[in-house]
Amino acid sequence: MRARRCCGIVAQGLEEAQARALAAELALEELGGWVLREDAIATVAEPEGLRSIELQARAVRLARRNGSPEVVAGRAIRLVAAATVGKQMLLEILLQSPFRRLRIDAERFDFRCLGRRMNYDARNNLRELARSVCALAPAALRSRGTASLLADRRSEPASYEALEDLEREERWLLTIG
Known part of the structure; x- marks a missing residue:
């Protein structure tokens, strides 16, 4: 696997001896690493698509499919992850307690x-929305795609080659965060 696609998780499914050997190789290259059991790495829920939200002073109001609104406090936001995958621009908001993963597709969202x-x-x-969500949740973790979007670094290559890369980074951030 190319290092660019690792997003924090370099390898999975290795025997412990293989994992420790890989960690030693990374250390020789001055790249730190941990060896973790598979069950110690966070999982993420399937994404729920959002088409619109309402930004409030300390919360986000979600329009649910059944028509009833739901208010999510900024402190309930655990991770804000922006990504460009090909031509698709996404913003994912990961909530804690209960754990949920909300996905905004810029081309299908009402801004x-x-x-x-x-x-x-x-x-x-999408950048303005990410900025607003991050302001509501200053303690939330941010993906490298979010950092790139907020800094408006257009010259960088696409954030992620595949949605699996975004999910891998989210899992890693939730594990170490």
């Missing part, structure tokens, strides 16, 4: 929640 900050560029809108 009216941004008010006057909304414009006609999906990337800019």
Whole structure:
């Protein structure tokens, strides 16, 4: 596996001796590493798609499919993960207690929640939304894709080659966070 796709988890399913040998090789290259049992690595839920939200002073109001609204406090947000996978631009909000994974696809999302900050560029809108969610949840972990989006580093390559890479990074961040 190429290191670029690792997103924190270099290998899985190895015998302990193999894992320790790999960790030793990484240490020789001045790359730290841990050997963890598979069951010690966090899992993530299947994503729930969101088409719209309402930003409040200290919370996000979700429009649920059954029509009843749900308010999520900013302190319940554990991880904010933005990603570009091919041409798809995503923002995932991972909640704790109960654990949930909310996914926003920039091309299918109604950005009216941004008010006057909304414009006609999906990337800019996604960045503004990520900025707002991060402001509501300052203690939340942030993926490298979120850091790149907030810094507006357009010159960087696509955040992730596949959705599995995003999920791998989310699992890693939740494990070490």
